[in-house]
Amino acid sequence: MIDLYTIRSASPNIRKASIMLHETGLPYTVKYVEKREGGKPPDDFAAISPNATVPAIQDHDTGAIIFESGAILHYLAEKTGRLLPADLKVRSEVIKWLMFEVANVGPVMGELYHYMLLEAGPRSV
Numbered sequence: 001m002i003d004l005y006t007i008r009s010a011s012p013n014i015r016k017a018s019i020m021l022h023e024t025g026l027p028y029t030v031k032y033v034e035k036r037e038g039g040k041p042p043d044d045f046a047a048i049s050p051n052a053t054v055p056a057i058q059d060h061d062t063g064a065i066i067f068e069s070g071a072i073l074h075y076l077a078e079k080t081g082r083l084l085p086a087d088l089k090v091r092s093e094v095i096k097w098l099m100f101e102v103a104n105v106g107p108v109m110g111e112l113y114h115y116m117l118l119e120a121g122p123r124s125v
């Protein structure tokens with residue numbers, strides 16, 4: 001069984017992990033960690049996510065603890081043999097776009113979410 005540590009106000013980074021868990025069909029339990037949203041981080045959350053960010057997963061089948069959405073996608077693909085082809089050339093295509101997303105799209109979307117919704121408050125765009 002996998003624990004998914006998350007918050008209710010789902011950002012793209014968080015949705016990536018949820019969608020991958022859904023697509024791979026793995027059973028998982030959602031654990032909310034945001035106090036403002038009625039969640040409660042476990043006392044040892046720093047051992048799960050040293051940067052105190054979500055998403056993070058704990059796989060009780062293997063003992064693996066993974067934070068960073070891209071690393072979670074990669075781990076779940078490896079675990080299930082899905083969405084990450086074995087062929088080196090095709091596999092590199094997937095890794096290339098994963099790296100592009102986590103290095104470029106993810107941070108920009110994260111800042112957009114933070115400054116438009118959290119700092120400025122909800123508004124119509």
Ligand SMILES: N[C@@H](CCC(=O)N[C@@H](CS)C(=O)NCC(=O)O)C(=O)O
Pocket residue numbers: 007011012013014034052053054055067068069070102106110
């Ligand atoms: N690069 C990280 C970014 C993780 C991140 O910044 N997560 C945000 C939510 S999207 C977070 O945990 N923020 C702390 C908070 O909202 O309390 C990833 O892709 O997982």
